[in-house]
Amino acid sequence: MTAAATLAQNLLAQLQDAGAQVVTADILQPAETLLDLYGEDIRARAYVTHDPALGEMMLRPDFTVPVVQAHMQGGAEPARYCYAGPVFRKQDQGRAREYLQVGFELFARDNPARADAEVFARFAQLLSGYDLRPVTGDIGILKAAVAGLDTSARRKAALMRHIWRPKRFRALLERMGGQGPLAAPRAELLRALQVAPCATLLDQAGPLVGLRNEAQIAERVAALLEDAATPPVPAAQIAALEGLLSLSGGARDVARDLRAQGWDALVPALDRLEARLDALDDAGIDTSSLPFEASFGRTNMEYYDGFVFGFIAQRADMPPVATGGRYDALTTVLGQGREIPAVGGVIRPDTLVALGGGA
């Protein structure tokens, strides 16, 4: 066995001792589920192959999806699962395409703060022998800030949809704040609609081909007109949101600073953050020195929607040793109507071995 495989088995055994049940997952996963979840981008990151009978299949890029699916088909509650095995990701030159993951997932309905704290503390304990920097964040606070903007439901939904695409999110926010002129084609369409109704424009445009019908086009035109009549998002709110995105520091300090802003919409999310910090204190984590970065988890952890965390090597050329977080929305999507709050994470034993040291 390689050093990484030995370490993976060792970590898995510790998770089992802590009460987690070992689960396995097929290496070949149906591509459709993963594509629907992550979007077409995952093709650039995962290996896609073709089965003559089953269609497109993917070499598993992670365990989370199959573990959630297995749980949804009749797991007891609450449930603690652990697993270890290879995952496959397309990479830039120089990074491993096939590497081990050891994971721990907790499905529990009651007391999400305690569940978050349990998972983080478990990872902190497993990794305690290594020189790593922990970092935490909370996508729930960003979502609460967006939900609290003084603007239309449609605009909030558009921002919410792009929380995990920071560049796009910023562009949308700037437009909604009325910064810069309207795109010329949009301005032209709005002018045309003042002269003639949508139905006339449709007639003039010639034959309509394809599945998207006139009713759907008219619906979007109505939405555009509504949007054009919506006042800009107040500049103070945009500044506050951007300030929030750049916050980083000790978790308790960040929580206090956010409270001090007196932003009503954030209160429930801040209550959850502080309940989590209390639970982390109870679990033996020093939350006054625990780093918190408001933007952490916004780029490549698309399914996390609440608490997020990572353990980062002190060397910049290394991928994160461990990442994780809460993914309640993912279980709703995969459960087809059923949902179960879930939090979990993974460790990369290969990276730990490359770093050397450790217990």
Next chain:
Amino acid sequence: MMLKLGVPSKGRLMEKTFDWFATHGLTLQRTGADREYAGSVAGVDGVELVLLSASEIPRELAAGRIHLGVTGSDLVRETLADWQAQVVELALMGFGHADLVVAVPKAWVDVETLDDLDAVAAAFRARHGFRLRIATKYHRLVREYLRAHGVADYQLVDSQGATEGTIKNLTAEAIADITSTGETLQANHLKILHDAPVHCSQATLFASRAADWRAVADIRTTLFAKLGVGDVGGLNG
């Protein structure tokens, strides 16, 4: 050892390629019987002409089986992962222009930009239960482009030909395809989005990084001087 030059084996692309080399003092010609894929180069000693399908030239360059190759810049970017690590762009040749564009039905009066397409994709998915389909054969280029522009909730469906017809046939809602005049799009009731094209392609002379350049060092010096190509770093040897 000969320096191998791969050029398209037929059609206008071949003729224009021959013309381009002629203006640089090299005579490329096909030899042998009409249908035989053999050729010769006069003007610089030690250059061997390899006639290939334009779509195979990127792969041959990447493998280092030819030193130089002429093909569309779109094909290199689409076929080769991290193309700059595998080939060097030596000269844009000024012909074979075509734009890879995203097009939607002209009757979509509410869609003129990628922003619109993204919003429509979200609504489409919510309504139909599947992601908005974009037909193309340029999967890598289109995916990278849409990712860079933050478009979500779409899927790429493969179309190797007659891509403009896929919308009418209800196998796609939008397309991404090569166009030079836009006439086929027009005829199929489609319009191009206002954003910059996915890629503006033209015939390009590429050098392989993997080919054995050491064995042809002298020929390379003479040839590059004739072609007006400056010093190129990163070639093997």
